[in-house]
Amino acid sequence: MQAQVKRRTRETDITAELKINGSGVYEISTSLPFFDHLLASFTKHGRFDLVLKAQGDHEHHIVEDVAIVLGQAFREAVGSKAGIRRFGHAVVPMDDVLVLVAVDISGRSYCSNSIKFRYKRVEGLSTELIGHFLESFASEFRINLHAKLLDGKNEHHKAEALFKALGVTLSMALEKRGDDVPSTKGVL
Numbered sequence: 001m002q003a004q005v006k007r008r009t010r011e012t013d014i015t016a017e018l019k020i021n022g023s024g025v026y027e028i029s030t031s032l033p034f035f036d037h038l039l040a041s042f043t044k045h046g047r048f049d050l051v052l053k054a055q056g057d058h059e060h061h062i063v064e065d066v067a068i069v070l071g072q073a074f075r076e077a078v079g080s081k082a083g084i085r086r087f088g089h090a091v092v093p094m095d096d097v098l099v100l101v102a103v104d105i106s107g108r109s110y111c112s113n114s115i116k117f118r119y120k121r122v123e124g125l126s127t128e129l130i131g132h133f134l135e136s137f138a139s140e141f142r143i144n145l146h147a148k149l150l151d152g153k154n155e156h157h158k159a160e161a162l163f164k165a166l167g168v169t170l171s172m173a174l175e176k177r178g179d180d181v182p183s184t185k186g187v188l
Contacts, residue, residue, distance in 0.1 A: 001174070003076035005069050012056035012065040018073040020174055022049030030054040030062055034123035038130075038163040039066070046167030063129040064136050071140025078174065081105060086182040088173030092165035097152030101165035103173050104144040107188040111138040115149045115162055122155040130159055134166075 001020035008014070026043040028036045028050065043050045052070075056062035078084065089102040099115065113134050117127035138145040147162055181188055 001077045001079075003073040005073040005076065007065055007069050007072075009061075009065065011058070011061040012054065014054040014056075014062075014065050014069045015052070016066075016069045016073045017049075017051040018070070018077055019049035020074070020077050021176075022047055025049045027051045030066060031056075032059055032062060032125060034125040034159075035059075035063060035066075035129075037123075038159055041160055042163040042167040044167070045164045046171045048167070048171070059126060060129060060132075063125075063133050067133045067136035068140050071137045071142075074141045074170070078105065080181065081107075081188045082181050083176045083178050084182060085173050085175045085177050086188070088169040088171070088175075090165045090168035090172070091150070092161045092168065094157040094161040094164070095152070096154050097157040097161045098150040099158065099161040099165045100146075100148045100150055101162065101169045102146045103166075103169050105141075105173050105188065106144050107142050108144065109139045109142050110144045111135045111147075112145070113147045115147050115158055117155055117158065118153070119155055122159055125159075127155065127159075130162070 004017050006015045024044040024047045028039050086105050091100045113131050
C-alpha cells in the first residue's frame with residue numbers, strides 16, 4: 001500500500017512518496033516549520049512512511065496543495081479498499097487538550113471540524129489553514145472525517161493533538177483485516 005504523487009502548478013511544486021504500512025519514518029520539507037511539525041506528528045503516530053517536499057509562493061497554496069497531494073496519495077495507495085477495516089477513531093490527550101477524530105474510508109467526501117482556534121496564527125501558521133487542510137484532504141481522499149475538541153485551550157496542543165489523532169485514526173481504518181471490501185454493496 002504505497003503511492004507517489006506529484007503536483008506542479010504555477011503556485012506550488014509538491015512531491016510525496018507514501019507507504020501506509022510503514023514505521024513512522026518521515027522526511028518533510030514545506031518551508032512552514034509548524035506545518036512540518038504537524039505533518040511529522042501525523043506520520044509518526046499513523047506509522048506511515050512519508051517523503052514530502054513542497055515549495056510554493058504562499059502558505060495558503062502550500063497547505064492546500066499538500067492536502068490535495070496527500071489525499072490523492074492515500075486514495076491511490078488504498079486502491080479498491082479490499083481488506084481494510086474502513087472505520088477508525090481516536091481520542092488523543094495532549095496536556096490540557098483532548099481531541100476526538102473519526103473517519104470512514106467510504107469513497108464519499110465529508111468533513112465536520114468543530115476545532116476552533118482563539119488566535120489567527122499559531123507558531124507562525126494561519127489557524128484558518130488547519131481546517132482547510134482537513135477539508136481538502138478529506139475531499140481528495142474521499143473520506144468522511146470528523147474532528148472534535150473535547151477539552152482544552154492551548155492552541156499549539158489543539159493543532160498537534162488533532163494531527164496525531166488523525167494519524168492514529170487512519171492507521172486503524174487502513175489496517176488490513178481480510179480480502180473483502182468492507183461494504184454490503186461490495187464496493188466503496
